[in-house]
Amino acid sequence: MVRLTIDLIAKSRNHFKKKRGLSFPEYLKTLTHLHFSSKNIEDIGDLSMCRNLTVLYLYDNQITHICNLGFASNLTHLYMQNNNITHIDNLSNLQKLSKLYLGGNRIAVVEGLEQLGELKELHLENQRLAPGEKLLFDPRTLVSVAESLCVLNINNNNIDDIRDMAVLKELQHFSAADNKLNNMEELEDVFSHWPQLLDMNLSGNPVCKRTKYRDCLITVCKSLEVLDGREINELTRQFLINWKASKEAKKKINKKHMLPRPLIPYHITNDFNTSLSPHSGHIYDPANMQRWKAQHSLRARTLQMPTSGRLGHVPVPAAICSGVDA
Incomplete structure (x- = not known):
């Protein structure tokens, strides 16, 4: 060694x-x-x-x-x-x-x-x-x-x-x-x-x-x-x-555009003179929903009733006129 x-x-x-x-x-x-x-x-x-x-x-x-x-x-x-x-x-x-x-x-x-x-x-x-x-x-x-x-x-x-x-x-x-x-x-x-x-x-x-x-x-x-x-x-x-x-800047822009949009609240109306469907401006309430359904059903039945007397005259039930549920 x-x-x-x-x-x-x-x-x-x-x-x-x-x-x-x-x-x-x-x-x-x-x-x-x-x-x-x-x-x-x-x-x-x-x-x-x-x-x-x-x-x-x-x-x-x-x-x-x-x-x-x-x-x-x-x-x-x-x-x-x-x-x-x-x-x-x-x-x-x-x-x-x-x-x-x-x-x-x-x-x-x-x-x-x-x-x-x-x-x-x-x-x-x-x-x-x-x-x-x-x-x-x-x-x-x-x-x-x-x-x-x-x-x-x-x-x-x-x-x-x-x-x-x-x-x-x-x-x-x-x-x-x-x-x-x-x-x-x-x-x-x-x-x-x-x-x-x-x-x-x-x-x-x-x-x-x-x-x-x-x-x-x-x-x-x-x-x-x-x-x-x-x-x-x-x-x-x-x-x-x-x-x-x-490239990174474009990714950030695309990511921003792909973000989910905020949901629009679903509002209910009891204004029967303007539309048959819910629209914005009214606060949702279960009672209003029931009222709207009843009014929608009643009006649909009324429009199907036969005319009496003059042409085009459609009787409107008193329930609608009074604004209460039928």
């Missing part, structure tokens, strides 16, 4: 030979960059003498755990992509860490970043997950980096939901290509919380096949300059924004 230790650094021609004239302990104190990529390293030993270390390159190795880095309080860049790491831990002392590269590992849950308040870039693409597994995010970690994170790369991780990421309001570059994002409404809601977003890549997701996919995202992400590798023309954006506003 290859282990990264002080002795391994001493044997490296790429390091100590560049600092001739210094003792080895003095050299370790001045060391700011440590390059040990592609060395079949499986473990990190005691490197506490490298107290001024700021950049550590350990990509393309066989490391399974992040450990023994608590001494590196000045570390700003950590490159550990393409290893065999399964958990993100032991990073709480790296409070100056700005860029963290962990792509190509075996991480299933993104966690353990609660103390990294200066983290600006997080790269987690291409995790080698078990079949059916997807990359998940601990909400506490998302909240802890929400004020600082500007770059997030989660390509190819079977992700189908990013609603919890809405808190990352400082994001400027977001890459989630080759995942399983499919809900346009959810994406629009999340992206509306990212006012700083400049560059986004969602290519290879099912949502890209939706009608007006590109147009919708351009209108939601008003600061976006590049979408799926294609630049956004400002004239095109303004046209789409105006078109969307016009």
Whole structure:
């Protein structure tokens, strides 16, 4: 097993030979960059003498755990992509860490970043997950980096939901290509919380096949300059924004016209000289309704009676003349 230790650094021609004239302990104190990529390293030993270390390159190795880095309080860049790491831990002392590269590992849950308040870039693409597994995010970690994170790369991780990421309001570059994002409404809601977003890549997701996919995202992400590798023309954006506003205004007008009209009260009249049917102007009363029905029936019978004496003379019952029910 290859282990990264002080002795391994001493044997490296790429390091100590560049600092001739210094003792080895003095050299370790001045060391700011440590390059040990592609060395079949499986473990990190005691490197506490490298107290001024700021950049550590350990990509393309066989490391399974992040450990023994608590001494590196000045570390700003950590490159550990393409290893065999399964958990993100032991990073709480790296409070100056700005860029963290962990792509190509075996991480299933993104966690353990609660103390990294200066983290600006997080790269987690291409995790080698078990079949059916997807990359998940601990909400506490998302909240802890929400004020600082500007770059997030989660390509190819079977992700189908990013609603919890809405808190990352400082994001400027977001890459989630080759995942399983499919809900346009959810994406629009999340992206509306990212006012700083400049560059986004969602290519290879099912949502890209939706009608007006590109147009919708351009209108939601008003600061976006590049979408799926294609630049956004400002004239095109303004046209789409105006078109969307016009469409929404028409919807409001149509909705207003489709509102149900108020019902007209059904009033009853006992004025028999003007009409045989109810009309407005009279207050409904059950007694009036009965009176109207009786008068309507009586008049109908009277009009059918035979004439007597002179032509066209129709006798009118006294009940109608007196205004009382027959």
